[in-house]
Amino acid sequence: MSASEYTFNVASSCTKCSACSHVCPSGIIVMTADGPTLPNAKICIRCGHCVAVCPVGALDLSLTPLANQKPIDATLGIDSERAEQFLRSRRSIRSYRKKEVAAADLTRLLEVAHYAPSGGNTQSVSYVVINKREILGKLSALTLDWITEMSKVNASMRSYSNLISISRETGTDVIFRGAPALVVAVGSRKMPIVRDNARFSLAYAELFAPTLGLGTCWAGFFEMCSSAYNKEVYDLLGLSEEQMVVGALMVGYPKYHFKRLADRNALDLRFL
Incomplete structure (x- = not known):
């Protein structure tokens, strides 16, 4: 599907939070009083950010369909120590x-x-x-x-x-x-x-x-x-x-399995 053949659908459940327009890398989503619009998708990079960020699943862009996006299961997250x-x-x-x-x-x-x-x-x-x-x-x-x-x-x-x-x-x-x-x-x-x-x-x-x-x-x-x-x-x-x-x-398949975390040189870091 080319950018000229896209469809951009916004459900009535849209809260007009503007998240979709804020995360769009190309800055091509325009917020109006009626909600987000996409006047021109020629420079859309098909990243799916706009559809993925919507908190209520109100947005659907045919270039990155809502149906193809898998919900994130927050219960599968890991804490910083395990990570x-x-x-x-x-x-x-x-x-x-x-x-x-x-x-x-x-x-x-x-x-x-x-x-x-x-x-x-x-x-x-x-x-x-x-x-x-x-x-x-x-x-x-x-x-x-x-x-x-x-x-x-x-x-x-x-x-x-x-x-x-x-x-x-x-x-x-x-x-x-x-x-x-x-x-x-x-x-x-x-x-x-x-x-x-x-x-x-x-x-x-x-x-x-x-x-x-x-x-x-x-x-x-x-x-x-x-x-x-x-x-x-x-x-x-x-x-x-x-x-x-x-x-x-x-x-x-590894022949051996490591039992310890190897060290590295001291971190070289500056804040400016």
Whole structure:
């Protein structure tokens, strides 16, 4: 549905509280004596704020239908202490059990991840999930080849040359750490903020993963290898040259579980 074909309905239960107009990022909802109106939806970013904020459910915009919005269950909220422990307990997992991750769990993981914020509500990230060992092996080998070539011309990459030796001498997967699945975030090369959008999305994924019994780790070497167009990698992923890998996350069942919250450097903070 295009913005020119929208419908904006306000029920008689509207209290004219103006919340919908105040939260609209585009500032296009106009309050009148009869309630909110939407004279022109051409710059509506379809965020759904106006419909979601209405305290009495009086507003319905066809671009973000009320019927598609799920009521928030306040009883599911958590206090600050539990939230802090949950966030601090996130760890990068590099040791995985030899167990496949069900497609349903991977789908649920990304269903949550794609609700992460995106610049201008562009929702510009798509995903490719690789859970076949053969393809993961090929992608790992191509990434090792890239590190080898980069170490010839980039001094900072030479410090990782030991990874190549370890992998080729022991057969250890130093790129994907034996993870049974890899989530690859994909976006258009023409969109400058798509990598930022992917960061938010994959951060949601890694935070939600433990609730499914899963662990994750950012696949940094693979992402660096794939950010520039690499035909062999992109062919394996089924991507075009116009597309770009903007993030990657290993996913699997952790072999070990952490018992304590690791410390960090002292907070560096200033108030002005």
